[in-house]
Amino acid sequence: MHDGWRVLPIAALVLAPAAVYATEYLSVEAAQRAAFPEATAFVPVPLNLDAEARARLAEVAHPPGAHDPRVWRAMAGGKLLGTFYADAVIGKQEYIGYSLALDAAGHVLRVDILDYRETHGWEIRNASWRAQFTGKSATDPVEVGRDIANISGATLSCHHVTDGVRRLLALNALLPRP
């Protein structure tokens, strides 16, 4: 106390251990509209990647995405506006869904985070740690995906998203021109 700091009652601090952080920001449809507001249709592009294409992609960015991205052509009537990708990157402790919008020339229009979860790999590992809260009253439980937590403190690294975008750009170069 000599330096003017006050010790806090610790029990009070652990009253409200919240659930792990997860947020959905944008649906795929909303992200498409935000990127191409003037589009009249989003036409799915089937991805039929052969082994050679996959190998080339793997050279561009590691690790490759969990599953193949989804791809659409954004159209205004008969005119091509650009290409829209929905993809996800999975790190050790996080899952990040994101979208990439490219203009008709293949330049990046925008990258949006669709959803973000930090649960990955943590919940099980922390089961015993979390057990210490059993019986405490959770005055403000944060339900995953519904309530929103404003967290002060570092988020997980987002460099996987950068890797993911690089991979999608490489994939875009492999797609047949519309």
Added chain:
Amino acid sequence: MPSSPVPERWSRRAQVSLGTLVEVALPAAAATEPRFAAAFAAIAHVHRKMSPHHPRSDLARIARGAHRRAVRVDPETYAVLELAKTLAAETGGAFDVTVAPVLSRQGLLPARAAGRGARSGQMQALRLERGLRVGADVPLALDLGGIAKGHAVDRAIAALRAAGAPSGLVNAGGDLAVFGSENWMPIRVRHPGNPAVLLWLFDVKDAGVATSADYFREGHSALVGRNRRLRPFPGSITVIAPTCMLADALTKVVALQPARARALLARYRAHAFQLDAGEDGLGARTTCMASTAHLRLLPALAA
């Protein structure tokens, strides 16, 4: 007991910038794409000007030539450097943004960010001249990692206001600010011993909040101590201040000089929480003696 946390519906967007997840939230009724775009553009501007990774950033230009001829920088870079210089003076040089060479040696910044011939501990060599010019008495390699993110949040908030948003929230990787809401905004801080667990300590209104910790081993430039080594930092420090830039910078001041921090926090109308995860559980201290117009403590803490 603070009231329910989400009295109004918020619409949220997130993008990757400043090397982290940047989140912008607006009340659903006021959530328009141009407002979100304005906020993210303000963040992107700071990233371009103040990234140590970007070869055309103001920092890269200062490292290349400010010691030969003063470099004209963006007004925002200038403003951030002004606060950095003030805090350096107020902390006897402990708050130091000339630490890029140290961070580079530690692998926290790429080698090219180290600058040629630059050394840390050179804040007195940084000259802020008229006409937004930055000069240096010796080669300098700056890292604004301990302050620029907070500034970026403030600029995004200003952009939301300018775009007519009645209220909003911007959170850049844990440095956040909120404005305009009638309601108190509950803020969670990660448990330093287990970052997956979120603790609810306080609510804020029209304030900036920042937390420094290395649970995910991020580089925190100003935590480089006098011996130019990264200090081990087992806990976390959260600061609530009138702006996010102040909150961001003051977390480093508290970490470096806890005994002297209180006077500085009072001068800037800021409060700090320090959480420590020890073997016997969670320890916590605060400089905050009472709730204020922009900060409301949980009742258990305010007692």
